[in-house]
């Protein structure tokens with residue numbers, strides 16, 4: 122194992138995901154992610170030209186929820202977990218450009 | 222109201238507009254969770270792990286939202302078939318999951334149309350289900366996004382069910398674009414799937430605008446106009462954009478494909494994001510939600526319960542009224558007011574169609590006419606047709622019928638209305654002619670304009686001296702007789 126992913130790549134991905142990893146966690150996740158990628162490579166090697174694309178493994182359709190209000194969660198509790206909050210809202214850095 | 226060829230574009234150019242209309246569905250809860258779908262709540266009070274996109278949460282689609290979306294599709298005469306939810310990936314703080322759950326290659330509804338009152342057909346490409354985003358407030362920089370210091374996000378709106386209705390780029394005038402949006406609003410209200418309030422954002426319109434030389438079939442570079450918050454504002458925004466593009470072409474330049482932000486107060490738009498590169502949203506099917514597969518029976522149930530479309534209602538009334546005597550606008554007005562059913566029923570009771578329609582148009586511009594029955598209206602029109610009541614008396618009786626729901630016969634009797642015998646009337650007419658020799662000379666010898674004016678003058682005097690009891694038609698006949706003799 123594992124030329125699938127390097128320690129540096131794991132550190133980079135963790136940074137993009139805003140995760141702080143201890144050195145031993147970096148080692149552990151490098152190994153685990155390499156195994157995931159190995160599995161993906163196995164799947165990729167299969168011949169699937171004749172298999173129709175599928176979005177869902179279960180043969181289910183029309184799973185609906187009744188239009189009934191359920192309690193929302195506590196605002197202060199949620200906002201307390203955000204990096205920044207102001208006026209009961211999530212405060213985020215300015216965004217360049219416009220929403221799609 | 223007449224449909225004009227757009228008068229403001231320089232000659233030789235024509236407008237090409239396609240509209241994307243987002244409509245919030247009037248469900249009790251959001252699309253994928255049980256949080257309240259409510260406008261105007263305290264910030265971040267209608268939120269939960271699902272609509273905040275917290276790890277491990279799972280969406281389950283709201284059955285009522287799906288039903289509303291299918292109703293809307295059928296109201297727009299779309300095909301409604303099996304559909305699939307998809308993830309549209311983009312990174313923006315008002316979308317907490319970093320993707321919007323929407324529909325992509327298999328929308329719920331497609332290939333529909335909306336007929337405008339003047340017979341213009343607007344093709345509807347698709348009407349798909351998706352979730353709304355949260356709402357950002359940009360702080361600092363005067364509220365403008367590009368200068369903001371930071372943004373504050375309220376997720377109450379995140380996950381509210383929407384249908385996005387995409388028209389073909391077939392709208393050729395601003396009037397047609399406005400009529401389309403107001404026609405959509407009428408349908409939404411008629412089938413009660415949305416409150417369709419542009420000012421509250423429960424109905425939002427983006428306009429894709431381009432221009433081309435008159436008669437050409439090409440589709441030139443388009444710009445997408447955003448931040449339109451009323452039908453009137455849309456008209457102004459489209460006009461500004463069309464003139465801007467024509468100006469560029471006339472100077473040998475070309476518009477660039479971009480979104481533009483309409484500033485209603487300034488009356489102009491400013492450029493936003495360039496759209497020269499196709500957006501790559503890496504759409505893929507949403508693995509957490511299963512396919513939506515309506516049965517033929519469900520679609521049939523929706524169709525059976527569907528109120529008649531305004532276009533069908535206009536046609537039904539139109540067929541009963543001689544086309545030459547009543548304009549399309551009058552028919553459209555009665556349908557807008559919801560008076561078409563009453564008119565059709567009164568005509569069915571034997572009342573003169575033209576008189577029914579004209580009377581309703583002129584004298585029944587009221588919110589509540591529910592007390593008037595078709596039978597009573599038919600009786601009233603009959604009394605007008607036979608000359609039992611004068612036009613003025615008919616108006617007064619009708620107005621009392623609106624208030625009390627009474628029958629026209631007893632109301633006329635209680636007011637002492639009887640049409641004045643023609644002999645008495647002739648005497649009054651002759652007396653007035655004698656009192657106003659100058660006006661009479663102008664009536665007899667003047668040009669058409671003079672004659673019309675003086676006819677109005679004499680009719681007015683006669684109505685005044687008979688306190689409205691003279692029959693207008695009899696007066697006109699008498700005046701014509703006297704001037705000929």
Ligand SMILES: [Zn+2]
Nearest residue numbers: 254256269272
């Ligand atoms: Zn929620």
